[in-house]
Amino acid sequence: MQQSPVxxxxxxYRRIADGLREAIxxxxxxxxxxxxxxxxxxxxxxIARATARQALSVLINEGLAVPRRGSGVYVxxxxxxxxxxxxxxxxxxxxxxxxxxxxxxVGRPYTVDxxxxxxxxxxxxxxxxxxxxEVWVRRRRYSVDGRPVQLAVSHFxxxxxxxxxxxxxxxxxxxxxxxLSELGHTPAHFIEEVRAxxxxxxxxxxxxxxxxxxxxxxxxxxxxAEGRGVEVNEMVLDAAAYVLQYDFDS
Amino acid sequence: MQQSPVxxxxxxYRRIADGLREAIxxxxxxxxxxxxxxxxxxxxxxIARATARQALSVLINEGLAVPRRGSGVYVxxxxxxxxxxxxxxxxxxxxxxxxxxxxxxVGRPYTVDxxxxxxxxxxxxxxxxxxxxEVWVRRRRYSVDGRPVQLAVSHFxxxxxxxxxxxxxxxxxxxxxxxLSELGHTPAHFIEEVRAxxxxxxxxxxxxxxxxxxxxxxxxxxxxAEGRGVEVNEMVLDAAAYVLQYDFDS
DNA sequence: AAGTGGTCTAGACCACCTT
DNA sequence: AGGTGGTCTAGACCACTTC
Numbered sequence: 001m002q003q004s005p006v007x008x009x010x011x012x013y014r015r016i017a018d019g020l021r022e023a024i025x026x027x028x029x030x031x032x033x034x035x036x037x038x039x040x041x042x043x044x045x046x047i048a049r050a051t052a053r054q055a056l057s058v059l060i061n062e063g064l065a066v067p068r069r070g071s072g073v074y075v076x077x078x079x080x081x082x083x084x085x086x087x088x089x090x091x092x093x094x095x096x097x098x099x100x101x102x103x104x105x106v107g108r109p110y111t112v113d114x115x116x117x118x119x120x121x122x123x124x125x126x127x128x129x130x131x132x133x134e135v136w137v138r139r140r141r142y143s144v145d146g147r148p149v150q151l152a153v154s155h156f157x158x159x160x161x162x163x164x165x166x167x168x169x170x171x172x173x174x175x176x177x178x179x180l181s182e183l184g185h186t187p188a189h190f191i192e193e194v195r196a197x198x199x200x201x202x203x204x205x206x207x208x209x210x211x212x213x214x215x216x217x218x219x220x221x222x223x224x225a226e227g228r229g230v231e232v233n234e235m236v237l238d239a240a241a242y243v244l245q246y247d248f249d250s
Numbered sequence: 251m252q253q254s255p256v257x258x259x260x261x262x263y264r265r266i267a268d269g270l271r272e273a274i275x276x277x278x279x280x281x282x283x284x285x286x287x288x289x290x291x292x293x294x295x296x297i298a299r300a301t302a303r304q305a306l307s308v309l310i311n312e313g314l315a316v317p318r319r320g321s322g323v324y325v326x327x328x329x330x331x332x333x334x335x336x337x338x339x340x341x342x343x344x345x346x347x348x349x350x351x352x353x354x355x356v357g358r359p360y361t362v363d364x365x366x367x368x369x370x371x372x373x374x375x376x377x378x379x380x381x382x383x384e385v386w387v388r389r390r391r392y393s394v395d396g397r398p399v400q401l402a403v404s405h406f407x408x409x410x411x412x413x414x415x416x417x418x419x420x421x422x423x424x425x426x427x428x429x430l431s432e433l434g435h436t437p438a439h440f441i442e443e444v445r446a447x448x449x450x451x452x453x454x455x456x457x458x459x460x461x462x463x464x465x466x467x468x469x470x471x472x473x474x475a476e477g478r479g480v481e482v483n484e485m486v487l488d489a490a491a492y493v494l495q496y497d498f499d500s
Numbered sequence: 501a502a503g504t505g506g507t508c509t510a511g512a513c514c515a516c517c518t519t
Numbered sequence: 520a521g522g523t524g525g526t527c528t529a530g531a532c533c534a535c536t537t538c
Binding site: 195215 | 437469
C-alpha cells in the first residue's frame with residue numbers, strides 16, 4: 001500500500017534558511033544588507049548556536065550570503081562582466097536590446113599578473129589536439145577593478161613557438177594571436193567547451209572566492225584554416241563575475 | 251613593518267578535508283569508492299563527531315563526495331553529456347580529435363516530462379526582447395537514462411503563437427522551431443547567454459541535485475532573419491551532467 | 501570592551517540502510 | 520541489531536571587527 005504522504009516538517013535550520021532566502025530573492029533584503037547574526041537567530045528561535053550556524057551556512061554555501069569575521073553575514077550581489085565568444089562572427093546587432101541579463105559594460109580595463117611561462121610535457125588530450133608531446137605553457141591571472149576574476153593557462157606546440165615572443169612575458173601588440181599569424185599559423189576556427197564546478201582550493205585562494213561560488217571552466221582550442229591545432233587555452237572564471245555570450249546563425 | 255608571515259596551521263577539519271580531496275583528485279579514491287565515515291575519522295584523528303562531520307561537509311559542498319544515509323560517504327563521478335551550441339554552423343570537423351574533455355556520446359535518448367503550458371505576463375527583459383507584454387510559456391524537464399538533467403522554460407510572443415501547436419503539449423515533428431517556420435517566423439539568429447550559480451531549492455528537488463552541485467543557466471534567444479525576437483528559452487542544467495560546446499570561426 | 505563569526509568538544513535522539 | 524548519516528543542545532576558547 002502507498003502510504004498517504006504526510007509531509008514531514010523540514011528541520012528548524014532549514015526553515016530558517018528558507019525564510020532568509022525568501023527575503024533575499026524577493027528583494028526584501030538587498031545587496032550589501034546584513035542578515036540576522038548567530039546570536040539574533042538563537043534568541044529569536046530559541047535554538048543552540050550550532051543550529052543557527054547551520055542555517056546561515058546553508059545560505060553561504062548557496063552563494064547568497066557572505067560571512068565577515070567580527071562583523072556579520074551579508075547579502076551577496078551579482079553584477080557580472082560580459083564575455084563574448086563568437087562576437088566577431090556577427091557584427092550585426094539583431095533585435096533591439098538583445099541581452100536578457102544585466103551586466104556591466106564590456107571592455108572594462110583589466111590587469112594581468114602572476115605570469116608564469118614554462119616548457120612542459122603535454123597532457124594526453126592536449127598533446128592529441130596540438131599534435132605535440134611538448135608544449136609551452138603561459139599561465140596568468142586577470143583582474144578587473146583590482147578584483148581577480150579569471151585564471152588562464154594557454155598551451156602551444158613547443159616546436160611552433162620556440163624563441164618567439166609567445167614564450168616571453170610581453171607578447172607585444174595584438175597578443176599571441178597576432179604572433180601566431182606572423183608565424184603563418186593564423187587561428188581561424190575555435191572550439192569552446194564550457195563546464196561549471198565548485199573551485200579547487202588553489203582557485204579559491206587565487207580568485208579570492210567566497211564559499212558557495214562555482215567556477216566556469218572554458219577550454220578554448222584554436223585551429224588554423226588548415227585544421228592544425230595551435231593553442232589550447234583553459235580559463236577558470238569566477239562564476240559570480242561573468243556572463244558568457246555566444247552569437248550564431250542557424 | 252611587515253610581519254614575517256608565519257603560515258598559520260589550518261584547522262583540523264580542513265587538513266582532513268585536504269587529505270581526502272587529494273586522494274580523490276589523484277585517483278587514489280575512485281568513482282564510487284567509500285570515504286572514511288564519521289566514526290572512522292573520530293577514532294583516527296581523535297576528534298569530536300561535529301569536527302569529523304565538518305571535514306566531510308567540505309568535500310560534500312565541493313561536489314566531490316555524496317553522502318548516503320545509513321550507508322556512508324562516497325566519491326562522486328563526473329561523466330557529462332555534450333550539448334552543442336553552434337554546431338550546425340560548422341559541419342566540417344577541424345583537426346583530429348577536437349574535444350578536450352571526456353564526455354558521453356552525443357544523441358543519447360532523452361525523455362520529457364512535467365510539461366506545463368501557460369499564458370502569462372512577460373517579465374520586463376523578456377517583454378523587451380519579444381516586443382510583447384503577454385507570452386505563452388512552455389515549461390518542461392528533460393531526463394537521460396531516467397536521471398533529470400535539465401529544466402527548460404520557453405517564452406513566445408502571445409499574439410504569434412495563439413491557437414497553434416506551440417501552446418499544446420505535443421508540438422509535432424520538428425518541434426517549436428518547425429512550427430515557427432510554418433508561421434513565417436523561421437529562427438535564423440541565436441544568442442546564448444551562459445552563467446553558473448548554486449541551485450535554488452526547487453531546482454535541487456526537480457533535478458535531484460546532491461549538495462555541492464552548481465547549475466549552468468543558458469538563456470537562448472531566437473531571432474528571425476528580420477531581427478524579430480520569437481523565443482526566449484531559459485535552461486537550467488545540472489552542471490555535473492553537461493559540457494557545452496560552441497564552434498565558431500574568427 | 502563588546503559583539504561577531506571560526507573552531508571544537510561531548511554528549512543526545514532520530515531515520516535510514518545493511519546484514 | 521548495528522552502523523551510518525541527520526539534527527540538535529550546551530557549553531568552551533579564539534581571532535577579528537567595530538565602537
